Amino acid sequence: MRAPSTREANPVIREQLAAALRDELAALGVDAPTEVHLEQPARREHGDWSTNIALASAKAAARPPRELAAELAERLNAASIPHVERVEIAGPGFVNFHLAPTWLHEVARRVIDDGEEGFARLEIGRGRRAMVEFVSANPTGPLHAGHARGAVFGDALARLLERVGYVVAREFYINDRGTQMAKMGHSIAARARGESPLEDGYHGAYITEWAADLPLDADPIEHGYAKALQDQRETLALLGVVFDHWFSEREMVESGAIAQTLTDLADRGVTYEADGATWLRSTDFGDDKDRVLVKSDGEFTYLLPDIAYHRDKFGRGFDLLIDVWGADHHGYVPRMRAALSALGHGADQFDVAITQMVRLLRDGDEVKISKRSGQLIELREIVDELGSDATRLVYLQQSVDSPQSVDLAVMLAQSMENPVFYVQMAHARLCSIRRVAAERGIERGSLAETDLGPLRHERELEVLRTLNNLPSLMEIAARDHAPHKVASWVRELAGAVHGWYHDCPVLRDDVDDQTRQARLWLADAALVGLRVGLSVLGASAPTSM
């Protein structure tokens, strides 16, 4: 997905500086690149904002970059740009802007005015409809630890896309027909008779439990199906993951969608018969081999219902489909993509987010999970012990592109390895300031009447700088389908808040009233940022801890 850049995502100051740069370059007779690149240097002495534009334009202008930069800086210093104190050149030809703290005071006002609802809410999606399909576990048992990453990631991605202007639906595809269901049924029936399931059946303790209340006249498959669905739904709800729709494969097949899909594909001339089977010409659409849709025995492969399902999604009016799959299904992407192309859908309308494996550890030793023996760690156990917030934050900390190691013992001990406490604590502390201020009857003036000038402490500026970054970060995170970037940001803001809290007292007696007023508003701005971040991650923002 390529999200177009939007004005909303770009902090005001950036636009102003970029415009000034364009103007001065034009005055110097240099063709400015279409995008003026501005960034915040890592080092303070390099200013608040920096551009490499002289380096980038040097070749086209046929002039040494430092010379170009020097002229540019001179002109920019002469032009009076709001908030800009001075412009310097440095290194091979960087142009560095040093700004007055007033630019950050404007940031504070904007954050507070926008509030939790409006701050860093973008219009990149422009109301387009996106579906995120995730978890989609077989309805043959409880969810286990292996489902956690996809569940948490999918939901956070959905929240992120909502934040940037998509209308998002969350969907769970229920694979409720086929061999796995039959195996579960047999296993339940066996336990009900007091026997052991077959070697390749299901051996988890839950099968025995489900068998115990199997009504005499009930179909064991249907009984287990109902149990599994209920359990999965409850567990996900405990994690704060609620689906808009649970889509039944069985119902889809019964509706005739399979035949319809085959007809569709045949009409487009992308199928053929060979060796008694029906094939999809997926190699014409980027796959490395053609794929069987209907086997020579007349049964269809698992691919065909999946194609029918995605065809159904588009039929329901979604503009963008995102599937969240585990790394073990990675090889399946090209054929799915090929099938959808064959049906005439654009490559940019379908994306698959692959979540790499999670290595489960307990006190540093790897926990081997075995489906056969039924030795699974249930997701419910983790959520029960840790709580939804901490579970989510643990999984959302890292990019899903990276294999992840999660130590259950460390997690369950609720140690400082878990970032949720750090972030929530920052929020609780700010709330505490408000609470105590109210208790002491401290009145606060309106924002418009408050002079934010006293906010000059480096800790204060750091909080505001971090807040200023959220809109553009949100844009990038959405574009990259990377909610972990929001998790990193929120951690960063929490760090800035803790530092500020430590060095910048608000209610202490020796703080003058002007400063106190300004700091109360700073706390408000930071609260907005923490809440926006936590809400995208799906974690709560407690007012006390």
Next chain:
RNA sequence: GCCUCCGUAGCUCAGAUGGAUAGAGCAGCGGACUUCUAAUCCGAAGGUCGCAGGUUCGAGUCCUGCCGGGGGCGCCA
């Protein structure tokens, strides 16, 4: 063999559009509570960014090739 993800501090991991002296947490070391929550803060220490080439004024980031690890390559799901 082919495809794909990963390789950054002792450990777990961040590092958007290539930028200036590569960051954080945890563990360990040394400090800071008469205060709005010390679940916090500060300091020191800790790095051949897997290796080798290439592109570039500039590469952890882009390209190529290796090395190491995970996952996948069925008329299984």
